[in-house]
Amino acid sequence: MRERPDGKRSANGKVFDPERLFLPPDDDLAPNRPGETLRARLDGSGAAGASGRARLALARLLGRRPVEDAWRRALAAEQCVGAALEGLAAGGWEVVHSIVLPGDAVISHLLIGPGGVFGIASRPVRGARVRVGVSEVGAGRERHAQPYVRQARQDAARASLVLSRGCGFLVDVRPVLVLVGARNVDVSAELDDVRVLGEAEVPGLGAGGGVLHPDRSRRIHTVARNRRVWLWA
Numbered sequence: 001m002r003e004r005p006d007g008k009r010s011a012n013g014k015v016f017d018p019e020r021l022f023l024p025p026d027d028d029l030a031p032n033r034p035g036e037t038l039r040a041r042l043d044g045s046g047a048a049g050a051s052g053r054a055r056l057a058l059a060r061l062l063g064r065r066p067v068e069d070a071w072r073r074a075l076a077a078e079q080c081v082g083a084a085l086e087g088l089a090a091g092g093w094e095v096v097h098s099i100v101l102p103g104d105a106v107i108s109h110l111l112i113g114p115g116g117v118f119g120i121a122s123r124p125v126r127g128a129r130v131r132v133g134v135s136e137v138g139a140g141r142e143r144h145a146q147p148y149v150r151q152a153r154q155d156a157a158r159a160s161l162v163l164s165r166g167c168g169f170l171v172d173v174r175p176v177l178v179l180v181g182a183r184n185v186d187v188s189a190e191l192d193d194v195r196v197l198g199e200a201e202v203p204g205l206g207a208g209g210g211v212l213h214p215d216r217s218r219r220i221h222t223v224a225r226n227r228r229v230w231l232w233a
Contacts, residue, residue, distance in 0.1 A: 034082025036098035077180035088206035115208025119156035166223035
């Protein structure tokens, strides 16, 4: 017997969920791998081909910093964090990777489960000491601080608006910034709205519970995986 369109169970015990079962493949973000957007950028740059590799090698010899190198570091960071998040599935958590927002902003990972919803930004850092302020991150001897904290805060706020509108109830998305590769992190005492973690601390996000009922968690994940809802973020 086929599944019924009224949301009831069919003879085989499955529940009909039209949004889950009939979301067009091109609009379903659930299969996204960590760093999906960065993979596409690298593939499109031609860096993997012989001519691309020669171009990058020449740029490095000339003391330049090809943007592809930054993309590779960012991809490695997202893969590291993404693998840790995927490991939380047994505890009832779902994760959607690489959500593109209008304006080319990207939410690295959206974690949804018993402990709530987390908008997670994965960022590679270099240097023995990383300084985290209320809006920026300074790493090692880098000349310029990066607006990683501000971006994580803004992206989580945008995600909260999108998911609340799509779900029909308030969805609080808490921003998390994961600094991959840091040896020491000094976080400003004034920063109280963005959680800052090292990559080894990511599994701890799965320890929380009692925030979302499983039905609400599933509903949020159903909305979050639909690419089209993010077009108006």
